[in-house]
Amino acid sequence: MLSNFLPNEHVKSVFDIQPETLKRQGIKGIITDLDNTLVAWDVKDATPEVIQWFKLMKDHDIKVTIISNNNQERVQVFSDPLETPFVYSARKPLGRAFKTVAKEMNLKREEIVVIGDQILTDVLGGNFAGFYTILVVPIVQTDGKITRINRKIERRILNYMRRKGKISWEE
Numbered sequence: 001m002l003s004n005f006l007p008n009e010h011v012k013s014v015f016d017i018q019p020e021t022l023k024r025q026g027i028k029g030i031i032t033d034l035d036n037t038l039v040a041w042d043v044k045d046a047t048p049e050v051i052q053w054f055k056l057m058k059d060h061d062i063k064v065t066i067i068s069n070n071n072q073e074r075v076q077v078f079s080d081p082l083e084t085p086f087v088y089s090a091r092k093p094l095g096r097a098f099k100t101v102a103k104e105m106n107l108k109r110e111e112i113v114v115i116g117d118q119i120l121t122d123v124l125g126g127n128f129a130g131f132y133t134i135l136v137v138p139i140v141q142t143d144g145k146i147t148r149i150n151r152k153i154e155r156r157i158l159n160y161m162r163r164k165g166k167i168s169w170e171e
């Protein structure tokens with residue numbers, strides 16, 4: 001049970017995730033969270049760095065889809081200029097959005113990585129649905145209201161796992 005809360009990998013930022021490495025691991029698709037993963041939760045548009053990262057993935061034939069629990073306006077305004085598919089109100093950690101996207105990508109589960117900044121939504125959801133999960137450090141330390149509650153629970157899980165020696169990364 002506890003292992004469902006553990007990401008397969010933990011990196012500082014999405015920009016540490018590079019197409020060459022993914023391809024070596026047989027990865028052909030990325031499902032990524034938006035808020036505090038790609039940009040801060042209160043930043044409306046993609047930054048030049050994000051635009052560049054999406055282009056890089058595209059150049060390497062790696063499909064990217066954004067899955068967010070946030071509302072349609074937020075997710076669409078961000079995703080449309082990137083010309084990337086997206087799912088809003090995804091209700092992570094429920095598995096439905098993940099599975100639908102995998103189907104749309106026409107890829108196997110083991111060919112997709114799930115990236116996000118939250119254990120209780122991104123990592124748990126990705127693990128439940130059977131994907132390889134990568135946790136990133138949240139871009140900013142502030143959060144929207146609902147996430148703030150999740151973070152409290154998350155911190156307790158992380159502390160517990162750290163005590164049990166299941167986590168080796170630094171915070």
Ligand SMILES: [Mg+2]
Pocket residue numbers: 033034035036037116117118
């Ligand atoms: Mg997030």
